[in-house]
Amino acid sequence: MSTRTRILEVAAGLVAESPDGDVSTRAVCEAAQVGAPALYRHFKDKEGLLSAVVDYGFDKYLATKRRRSPGADPVEDLRNGWDSHVDFALQNPNLYRLMNSPAMRTPPAAALESHQILTRDLERAAAQGKLRLAPELAAQIVMSANVGVALMLVSRPSTFTDKSMSRRVRDAVHAAVFTPDVTGPRTASDDSGSGADDVQLPSTAARLSALLRQSPDSALSAAETALMTEWLDRLSNTPPNR
The missing domain is CATH 1.10.10 (Arc Repressor Mutant, subunit A)
Known part of the structure; x- marks a missing residue:
């Protein structure tokens, strides 16, 4: 050794x-x-040591994700990814708190890789027309909520005692980033008065953007592709009724 x-x-x-x-x-x-x-x-220095400790410990968790072959349903992969993230935090509370500590001025490589894996799964969902936002924005929403839930569970276990809390937050966040046909029907109050077009346009834009990124033989130039991607991402990330 x-x-x-x-x-x-x-x-x-x-x-x-x-x-x-x-x-x-x-x-x-x-x-x-x-x-x-x-x-x-x-x-x-000490920060370099602690950052390496986080990567060393979290590498065991990421190893299972690296070996995982993408399933036919990216949404199911994302549900399982949320749950495994929380399970890892509960099994390694000190390591998890350290990984997300504000004192860590440089994000550990493991945190960046975890975010990249999440984004790739969301890109697959977008390519299937299941995402109502651009994958990058959806990844920020999902990751911030996932980390927030996990931190509360490991930092305040006496307060956050409901075992169903994580699943409830997961489903609520997924309802915000996936199309209604994926997460189930939503009520008028859930949509705050938005119509079908408020979901269809962003979803279509997100899907086209994902497919454009995946296309190796695009008829567009690099500059045209960049401009088209910018327009599509802007459409997919525009809040309803704006």
Whole structure:
């Protein structure tokens, strides 16, 4: 085992056992039986070490997503993705809080990869005409809600005790980003007076944009493709009744 791996494994264990999820570089060095210069040579500073710990731990979770073959229904993949995200947070509360800590000035690579996987699934949904927003905006909405739910569950377990809460929030968020035929009928009050066109136009624009990105032999030039994509994304992301 390399010195770097030993330091990472020791630091990950100390983070998991810590009451507040924080560790000192001195404690890591003592437990790993290395000097401070070795730690700083591999990780530069404490933030670099903690960022590497997050990537090291979260890599196990992402490994299952990397191996997963896309299902026929991207919406079902997205539902399962939400649930597995929350399950990982509950099983690794200190690691998860660390990953989403404001003190981490540089987002861990694992967080960026997780967001990219989510966006790809949403792009597949858009290509099937199931998304009412551009995939990039939908990914921001879904990820922020998913992370928010997970953080509340691990940070305030005595307050957030309803086991169905995560599923309820998931379904409400999905109703906002997917077309009504995917999530079920919505009432007039749910749509705030919007008509079918308020859903059909953004959904069609999102689908065309996704298909345009996937087309390797577009008849458009690079500049025309960029302009068309900008227009389609603007149409798909425009709020109803505006």
